[in-house]
Amino acid sequence: MTNLSGFSYFRTMQEDFLHYIWKHKMFSTSSLKTTKGERVAIRKLGQHNHNSGPDFFNAQIDINNQLWAGNVEIHIKSSDWYLHNHETDSAYDNVILHVVWEHDAEIFRKDNSKIPTLELQQYIDLHLLDNYRELIQSRHWINCEKDFQEVDDFLLNNWLERLFIERLERKSDDISKLLKLSYNDWEAVLFKMLLKNFGLKVNGEAFLSLANSVDYSVVRKLQHSVLDMEALLFGQAGFLDGDIQETYHLKLKQHYQYLNQKFRLNNQGVLQIQFFRLRPPNFPTVRLSQFANLYSNEHQLFSKLMACESKEAFYTLFSKGVSDFWMTHYTFTSTSNTSKKMLTKSFIDLLIINTIVPLKFSYAKSQGKHIEESLLKLIREINLESNSIVKKFLELKSIEKNAFTSQALLQLKQHYCDKNKCLQCAIGNSLIVKN
DSSP states (O other), X not given: OOOOTTOOOOHHHHHHHHHHXXXXXOSOOTTOBOTTOOBEEEEEOOEEOOSXXXXXXXXXXXXXXXXXXXXXXXXXXXTHHHHTTGGGXXXXXXXXXXXXXXXXXXXXXXXXXXXXXXXXXGGSOHHHHHHHHHHHTOOSSSTTGGGGGGSOXXXXXXXXXXXXXXXXXXXXXXXXXXXXXXXXXXXXXXXXHHHHHHTHHHHHHHHHHHHHTSOHHXXXXXXXXXXXHHHHHHHHTTTTOSOOOOHHHHHXXXXXXXXXXXXXXXXXTXXXXXXXXXXXXXXXXXXXXXXXXXXXXXXXXXXXXXHOOSHHHHHHHTOOOOOGGGGSBSSSSOBOOSOOOOOOHHXXXXXXXXXXXXXXXXXXXXXXXXXXXXXXXXXXXXXXXXXXXXXXXXXXXXXXXXXXXHHHHHHHIIIIITXXXXXXXXXXXXXXXXX
């Protein structure tokens, strides 16, 4: 084959590509030889190591009919061994084969014994290199943008399912952290996650800081009363500060002062809540009243949510509006036409996607159960999320339109495309190996 030592890709990606080539044995193995002409036969490629130390552990390599068991290290150039100071690191004493793109120096262990070197460039098909270079050097919205339309539907659907579960696993890790901080109280975790997602994108973090400012034991004691819950939430949010001569505001303020003294409340860590660029139905005042009504009407909410299986069951459970004052107001000083201001199905869909499904997955996992199929069925019942990322993907290819797809595509864009992880992506892999 042609010598391709001028193969000039970004260095880190090039080494990642060599790892990929070795891991998937995407090179000719029939006549491998070391740089000294020794015959090489690969019995086991080894286990890919993503941490410090040699790149592949527990490989088995036959060199000139002698079987060696140990580790494999991969570099762009042989001299990188010294550049990375491996000659002084005992973690590399058990390297049995040095796999490189270009051999430019002899390599020795700490005891001065020579390490056999395999120069890989002469054994790799040119089309793999060309495909990889074309993909990774793309300057499109995503690297595979011009080829995305042609991606096999079966491959894409399987990959999207894996991405969706991967996204749930990532969210499950976040839930585990919340659970630890809440002393394994699932109701407390639900309270924090649900309140955060009632704030949507604009006020999500502020609402989470509000949830974190109140011990859930206080919520348990107050949730039987809408007045108690609204006084707690509006007071902690800072909405009861100031001199507003409105009867309901004064009532809440007086009630909050009582609760503040009784439970020694502190709201100094609560972030400022925004109204800017929000439509009145999404005002935080309206959302907090809806949230207070939900919690005052649905006790043991976590158990009820875990028992729901269909979106219709969730719509029924979340069919809550606001208290009397908020039926005619958007803020404490601005009025509205009389309306119960019920939670809409589209809003409940977002709660199912961002709160309920991750919690169901995490809870089942903690119980040693597997409910992926029921979660996939549920998420496919939910309408497609509307955002710029999902819209762009749908412009590239016709894909099933539901929340399963949108969640998987978000995972794909944010954790693969944006990070140039084409080598870890099923779509990228299929494009690299195409003829």
